Amino acid sequence: MNATPPLAWDEDLDCWVVADPRLARQVLHHPGFTSGTFERSFQLYMTEAAREEYRELTEFLRLWFVQTDAPEHTALRRPVQRLLSASYVRSLAPRVEEITDACLDALAAGPPYDVVPAVADGISGRVMAHVVGIAESPQTLHRWARTLSLFIGAMYRRDHAAEAHRTMEEMTEALARADAPKSFPQETPEDRARTTATWAMNLFGGLETTSSLLASTVMDALAEPAVWDAVRAQRPGAAEEFVERVLRRRPPLRHLGRVVAYDQELAGESMRAGDLVLVSLTGEALLDEPGGGACPVTGDQHLVFGFGPHYCVGAPLARLEAAVLLRRFAARFPDARLAAETPEWGPNLSYVGLDHLYVELGV
Template sequence: MPAARTPHRLDPAGGCPHARDARLLAQGSVAPVELPGGIEGMVVLGHEALKEFLQHPEVAKEARHFTALREGRVAEGWPLRTFATVPGMTTADGADHRRLRSLVSRAFTPRRVEELRPRVEELTDQFLDGLEGAARQADGVADLRRHFALPLPLAVIGELLGVAAEFRDRLHRLGAKVVATDTEPAEAVAANRELVAVLGEIAAAKAAHPADDLTSALIAAREEGGDRLGHQELIGTLLLMIIAGHETTLNLVTNAVRALCAHPDQLDLVRAGRAGWADVVEETLRWDAPVSCFPFRYPVRDLTLDGTLLPAGTPVLAGYSAAGRDPAAHGPDADRFDVTRPARPDAVRHLSLGHGAHYCLGAPLARMEAAVALERLFTRFPGLRLAVPESELAPHAGFVGNSVRDLPVRPLPLAP
């Protein structure tokens, strides 16, 4: 077994993950890390190792397996505590996980997602109007993340859940604080409490006045089944769906636009019909994964993965951004953005939306939204380009999400 590696301290402020990923991956597919607060953890970086880990029968999601948490060494305001403790399908195993997942899975089948396409297209055009309007008021420059990449998935998941528009920006702001890794403890506690209170208010309103939406359906399932969905599970499920339902797509669209602006030759391939918008989405997911290091899974016993020991109870991160650029899986040009990249022989092109029982439930919706958004964006603004050099874009805060804080663009109607 190789010599023990010095734990890499993950910067709570985040930053672009790719240089860090390459450095760690060059030393092995699994690495020890120091989480905020001095908590010892691990990250799985290699594609094959991560694929094995994500479906390993002796790896769990329930927080009772998290040794440091069980022993009281994790403070209430620890910035990653919500990831570990929020009640819902992301922290459940076995029958509980299947029960919770089944309650919402019907809303995300390929057929149901395809039925949403006309509304997604309508909302896309609406927010493209907003992007153009913002640019006209600011010398031709607008923040694409703020005016387009954020409001589109937020509106889609909001309508699916029946969350009124006046709640959505507040939910995004609070959710961003809850999942950030650099939020101060007192602020994290306050944001989490306010978020739970807001979701409780939404749930109470839906219980009093049910409608044709997923929140009402979840409440009805709870009432009909008695013990099928408790109040905390309801709030946890809403929290998960609202945050995961827009943050991943927000980063995906932002990263895809950045990639295409930085690689105009790849955009030309799409316009020439040599690749489709779905190919752009998949290559972006691989090359610049919207989630870099996702918390947590816990070995239920000591495990050895690719020659590295993962002690039982260790919080382990899924290193999606590293796996996406793993040369062992994607070849010596893994760090090159290529929309014509052929699918792997085993049909696992990337792991950026997960793998196994906890595969991202909203993957079909995220893929459809992103493809629609990109096609309509570049059709309407064929000359769209970044308004600042790529090097000046500030990375997303924290080490969980992977994107930039804003994306100033010039949405030109005609190619220059």
């Protein structure tokens, strides 16, 4: 059986695929690979006519700071990172618990008892609505995120572009009323556009991947009696430890994109400027050498939340939501179990997420 090469050209995807975690760290932390994958994808996968027709949409996505590199990325990221600081996330714990309890109430109002819409989407949506200061429902927020995700994954489809354009307009209108963006630059049209795009990106980032993590955490915990017993017994740290296992086992985001900045050789392969690169986040979590693979920003030994200066700014909040859910779910429904219905996975190529997860609550 042939081993997966660390770097290979995929003819079907028309891009390089980095499968080795050591090489992935190198690519994600190297100036020879830039973050502007949207711009390159617009050029490769959208016709000139479509780019012109949906110019507002493409400009909106270009302004997401995850599409920039240092020093611009550092400057744009800093105020968001301050806002989502560790102390702020800790202060959110009581509110996250209140939201979780309300969503568990909604789950108990079934049957059928489907964890995804009632709990995973509900918690992630309501938490992000609280952080951003908007009144839209979790259903609306997740519809926005899924619509943008479909377009990002298939920019060549004009129907996806049309739906994403409408979503951009709805998000822009909602964010104009939101609380959090008011403390960000608003002086010029350019400032307002950048602020709107930044908060749209924050919303997007805190919805689908977090919902995926929440549902996977419940599913995997119910499938492992020893873990479920430890969480039910409220063993200190049990929930947090298990969330980390779920993250390593099934990262909500499978890969990150990069663009080759200039002609170069890597792992014995010749790469050309402009080539797209998919960097896998699903390789082995730990490296052999002590500290050798740790993220220089956080110390994490895995790639689940990215690596280096682009490390996910919302990682502490996602971890908090998952641990709170696991503890509150076990306390509320200690005799819960997975239902006979097979869990249904979504079709998205980038995210590993459940569309439906049915449980029996044992009450």
